[in-house]
Amino acid sequence: MKVTSLRLAFQTALLAVCFAATGRADAADMSQQAQQGLQGKLEYCKTCHGLSGEGYRGYYPMPRLAGQQPEYLENQLQAFIRRSRTNPVMSNVAHGLTPSMVAALAANLRDLNPNPYGGAPRDSLALGKTIFEQGLPESNVPACSACHGPDAKGKAEIPRLAGQLYWYTVKSLTNWSRERGQGSLKDTSAIMVPTTHNLTQAQISALAAYVSYLK
């Protein structure tokens, strides 16, 4: 990946983070009523995202939110509201959330640590590990660990991939340019575009399986 495009991508990432952060309220001074509202909302998220936030494989895959980076999570909720990330169900869910509720949900979800959902095929875990750690220089695929961290826990606007649902990651990487970064406004999703274009379906499957078992 070229340095200039990386820098540009990170600049837009920074912008998006600032944007998300403006409405943040301190979770500590929440009133009791707000606390109850928070718990109710959290339970609501878990009806779809797994009762411990571990994710759930329904007709569509629902991603793991447990242990997710708060900044990434807030960015995605903003993207659903703007519809730069297309998902009708999550647009509805995200629409009514106040900025302080979003911040409080993100802080709560970050602290959950259930076991991974599991169930991914195990036949190409070694290939997944190699690509994750070293990339595929010949096909212009960077090492994922360079950004997502050697343990795949992510940082700030870069998401945690460890323990993510296999079927969700396959779908995300396969459909990236059709589901993210829609509309004219450029956002953090641009960083992943070249990578997703250069991966084959078999490589995507190997990567998704590898990260799905990381704790």
Added chain:
Amino acid sequence: MNLNTSKMAILVIAFLAGGPLQAEESLAIRNCTWCHGSSAQGLSTAPRLAGQRDQYIQNQLLSFSEHLRDNPLSQQYMWPATAHLSPQAAHDLSAYFSALPPVPANDGDPELAAAGRAIYDEGIADSDVSACVVCHGPNAEGVRGIPRLGGLSYPYLKRRLEQWGEGFHAAAAPMPQIAGRLSPNQIDALASYLSFIGYESLE
């Protein structure tokens, strides 16, 4: 209706509706269809099994025999019916019933169907009601251990959704958490909408 008269009623209806028993239906299958109706399309309080997901049927048979599904009618009818069912028989019956083409019950209130569809597809985020489509699929067809809902009967769907709110079958995650948030009107609308969904093929 007390237990005995309702059992009698089922017996009589099954007898009248069944006609001459289909020759290819084995005795094991007839043990189930005398309650679940001919071609397992559902009868009285016993739901349709035709076209239901194989894995879901197997899971339910296990949850009856382990007494995890403790709804009143499950206790009365399905606990005894699964008490001596071998794993192989449960496996074979599930495969058999899941492959039968399902016929929709069409017995909900047509005027509520549009409202039911909106909840099914979109949920109601403000009151924390989940969209059903994410798990049960765009045509309510289900997948793996998640049941097909389209064309099940209105009274059955309504009863199931109500009974989760009353605390029955608490092991059926995530449905107790989801159904417990539905109002009586929302349950009416959902059960109505779903009762009208039919399928041209089993996919």
